[in-house]
Amino acid sequence: MKPKTRRRQPGRGALVVIASLLLLSAGFRVSDGAGQALALAKEGVEVSPLAEKGPQACETPEDIRRVLKAIQNREKTLKQRETTLADRMQALxxxxxxxxxxxxxxxxxxxxxxxTMAMAESASETDLGRLTKVYESMKPKQAAALFEEMDPNFAAGFLGRMRPEAAAAIMAGLTPQAAHSFSVVLAGRHANVPKE
Structure with a gap:
């Protein structure tokens, strides 16, 4: 049997070589810059006044200055609108x-x-019911005398609520004119009700 040989991954050796070269290059640059800085410090080289002041402001060209000014004005306007909008939102x-x-x-x-209206209707209905019972329990001749004095619409309302026998007894005691007007009102109360 043949001994097994390990297969290498292609390109792995190239990566190692490239990484070594990069590290070597970085080392040269650091040592070169450090050497120059040490040499300048030993020689007492004078540093220029511009280097002491630090970075200087350069003059901005006019067209760029106008654009910057327009942007600043626009930002100011937007902030004012934002404040106004926030105030309106608060008011809303x-x-x-x-x-x-x-x-x-x-x-x-x-x-x-x-x-309240339901209570009033209930109370009104209760009162009307009681008054109707009072008229029903009266003698027909006495009730007829009272009904003669009533408005036809008002009297017809009571007659419509009474038992038919009691209403008939009262109607028999009325004058023919009063009985006729009460009958017309009673018959006409539901004449306008839709039939379909």
Whole structure:
């Protein structure tokens, strides 16, 4: 049997050579720059005044200066608009809270009004029911005398709520004119109701 040989990966040796050359180059540059700096320090070389002041501001060309000024003005305008927009958003937020509060109060008042109206209708219905029973329990002749004095619409409302026997007894005691007008009102109350 043949001994196994290890296969090398292609290109691996080239990477090692390149890395070695880069490290060697960096070493030369550092040693060269450090040598020059040490030599200048030993010789007492005078540093130029420009180097002492540090970086100097260079003059900006006019066209670039105009563009920078326009950008600064635009930024200032945008900041003002942003502030105005933030103020408006705050005002809208306050207005929305107030509107929501007023709407809740209005809904509560509407509910309270509905309850009050329901109680009033219930009380009114109760009162009308009692008064109708009073008229039904009266003697027909006495009730007829009262009905003669009533408005036909008002009297017809009571007659329509009464038991038919009681209403007939009262109608029999009325004058023919009063009985006719009450009958017309009673018959016409539902004449405008849709039939289909």
């Amino acid at each position: 937020s306050v207005a929305k809270r107030e509107t929501d509060k007023k709407l809740r109060e209005l809904l509560e008042a509407e509910q309270s009004l509905r309850e």
